[in-house]
Structures are given as structure tokens and as C-alpha cells.
Amino acid sequence: MSKRPTPKKQQANSQSSRRYKTFQNKARKRLVATTSLNKCPKCKEDKLSHTACPTCGFYNGRSVIDKNKEMDKITKVKA
Numbered sequence: 001m002s003k004r005p006t007p008k009k010q011q012a013n014s015q016s017s018r019r020y021k022t023f024q025n026k027a028r029k030r031l032v033a034t035t036s037l038n039k040c041p042k043c044k045e046d047k048l049s050h051t052a053c054p055t056c057g058f059y060n061g062r063s064v065i066d067k068n069k070e071m072d073k074i075t076k077v078k079a
């Protein structure tokens with residue numbers, strides 16, 4: 001025979017949602033801790049650390065990615 005075959009009282013919706021919220025907050029904090037976002041010193045956008053900024057193309061004070069050069073979209077394959 002088990003100790004508690006059935007719950008004594010019905011659990012309120014707020015109680016279960018509160019429990020789920022703590023789980024959600026912990027998961028969010030864990031995600032934030034794994035990724036380290038820095039502010040770009042030039043354009044002040046969020047960027048991954050130790051990588052070039054995807055918006056302005058700067059890294060370590062110099063331009064690494066040329067953002068002015070436009071890439072042609074490949075629409076036809078030349079034989």
C-alpha cells in the first residue's frame with residue numbers, strides 16, 4: 001500500500017503555475033549564463049564575444065567584414 005494513494009486536496013492553478021515559473025526562470029538563467037553577449041564599441045549593438053560584429057563588421061578596432069560591398073544574388077547557374 002502506498003503512502004498517499006490520492007491527493008488530499010485539489011491543487012490550485014496558481015500553485016502549479018508558480019512552480020512552473022520557477023522552473024522557467026532557472027532555465028532562462030542557465031541559457032543566459034552559457035552565451036556571453038557584449039556590446040559592440042562602435043555601433044553599441046549586442047554581439048558575441050571574440051567575434052566580429054554582424055551589423056557593422058568591426059573587430060578589435062578595425063573593419064573585418066566589408067559591409068559596403070554588395071553580394072549579387074545567384075539567380076541563374078551559368079554552364
Ligand SMILES: [Zn+2]
Pocket residue numbers: 040041042043044045053054055056057058
Ligand atoms: Zn558593431
